[in-house]
Amino acid sequence: MSLQFTHETVIRWKPEKTCSLEYIIQNIRPKEDLIDMLAKLRTFVIEGDTDNAVKAAEAFLGSETPVKEVVDTLTEAMQHLGQQFENFEIFLPELVVAADAFMAAMDVLKPKIEMEHSASGLFKKPVAVIGTVSGDYHEIGKTVVGLVLQANGFEVVDLGSDVDPVRFMDEALKHKASIVGLSALMTTTMPAQQEFIRLLKEAGMDGQFRVMIGGAPTSREWADSIGADGWAFDAFAAVAVAKDLASGA
């Protein structure tokens, strides 16, 4: 029997493994195949095809492909979509379904990430706990921020709408958040952003998380007046602000 390799072949030699034919078939793939698989995974995520994205991610689990390559592909796909969304070439529905596919694929890859990178912390993501404040039921702006942050390397815990300030605090503690993001879409709910910051101070947790605020009626002046750490005009500007805050800048 002979094996014909017509393309450059990627072989991860593991001396402890017996080089059986079965091992070779299962673990050695022509490089172009891998490139093709990564491209397909990218397409499934961009198209929001969660089922196929999961299958494609599963195909990498048993492979020797470094998980970083796969995660980089997924992240690039989301960043590409984020840019398209910012340019209004795609809209929220496409971003939501793509994010679902992205998260599903990442969930599949989690064991491999932990195995390959738990020591280095390479894929340790800053956590952002976000929500719309108490008394406010508007979610779209906050949802967009969450998606765009996810696409840019954050782990996002979305608490939904009408979120009590104490719940923000509890969830931020539970998830060891770097950032707490509070959205308000009405002037009558903006005071809840101020109240949360006050609550943190009174609980002796001032500085434990960085607090970002946003929402249509808010402004930099309002953010400064209540002592928020960050504010952004829209979801896209929020990414840069969030990255600065998460890095301690």
Place this chain on the structure above:
Amino acid sequence: MSSFRMWEVFGKANDGPFCHDQNEYNIKRFFPIMKDVIAKYGIRWDRKTVVNTDDAFADTVWAAAKEFFLRVGVYHQETHRIMEFTEQEVNEVLETLEPEYLVGAGRDQRKLSVRSVEDHDRRPLHLFSPDANFSTGLHRNACIAYLKEPLLDMLCAPLIEDFMGRKVASNTPTELAAAMEHAMNLRDAQRLAGRPDVYTVSVGTAETDQAQIAAANPSWGVRPQHLDGRMVSILTEMTTNNSMTNKALHYRTYGNVFGNLAGAIYGGYAGGPEGTLILQTAYSIQGACLYGTNWTLHFPFHLKWQSTTTRELLWLQSTLSQALARNSRLIFFNNLFANAGPGTEQVYHEAAAHAIAIEPSGGHPWGCATCRNKFTDMATPLESRFYHETAKASFRSRLTREQANEICGKLLEKYEGKIPVDNYGKKIQEVFDMDRLVPRQEFVDQFRRVKDEVAELGVEYCY
């Protein structure tokens, strides 16, 4: 609207099919149905047209919007059920609703009615509204300043932001008290401006149902029946809750001629211009069926810019106006939210474009909100005056949709590229003498200058 089967409709909140949460409603119902309807009806924007001139397309939009509403229903946040309406129910509402109401009283009584496309008989009603917060100390005088405007048929007064030194917070005594103060100020302002019987849409300061109810009082507060208007919102998107249905019940029992406040977000769950158009049109149907509203205020706004004057949104508002005017007896207003602020030329360009896009399309103008609706004390009667004078000019000169499309194109050339740049202008105190409540000369001169400039584009102002 006598056809509104209030208790049967409210009961749908408990009887409709279960849906775990809004995310599930959006992903499994809203998105796929919207995608299907857009494809089925071939709804498409050419990315150039500002004012629609295709009657068949407007009719197609109506059909698409009606089908969308029938299929998607309304999600109730608290009962986690979808309130569905049958075609029979929707047709009953559409066929039995009243196409006109007398609102206000005395000298200031007006007939609020449907209009048609390029309507030569029924003029647009001019609803002045800054849709902005004002400092408590300025609020009453700001209301008088608006009420002094001769073109004003109706007013939606500015909001109050603080009460007794504290910021107004939703669901607290400050909200109730500020809502009451707002209503009281408005009554005083109306008397002092000599316009006690103007129909005022009240009170924007009251976000919650309890604050709306607290502000209702025939002697000092919001007046019953046709004297004052109210508004109840549909939450984005196609979602309601008990606070909203409570408001609807209160307004109906109080006898108000009231409206549905509906703002689909362009770039949001409805997607691009086509989906947002279908959704926004459907909101007029939703208001009448779900809340028994007598009119709808349309404010589809841009996810990024939070305004209603971008090219796609002018197209959207002109098309939805035509769809409704040609196919229903649903009364509606179109809300102007400008990017720029007081004392800038840009705000006038935006105001003119919005007025010209919607008037020949059969709409009633509602405006002018400024500065992406972000700042306190940053709106003045001058922007609203410009807006409504332009709408009046459009009506009086019998502007056609073709002419409107051309003029809007020229106006967009003046401001479209500036939209991303913050140009918030000045506070009311800088533009107006807040003692005498007249604009300062510098800004009167600016107003006239820009009006002459817009006139050269083909708008025949009446004075």
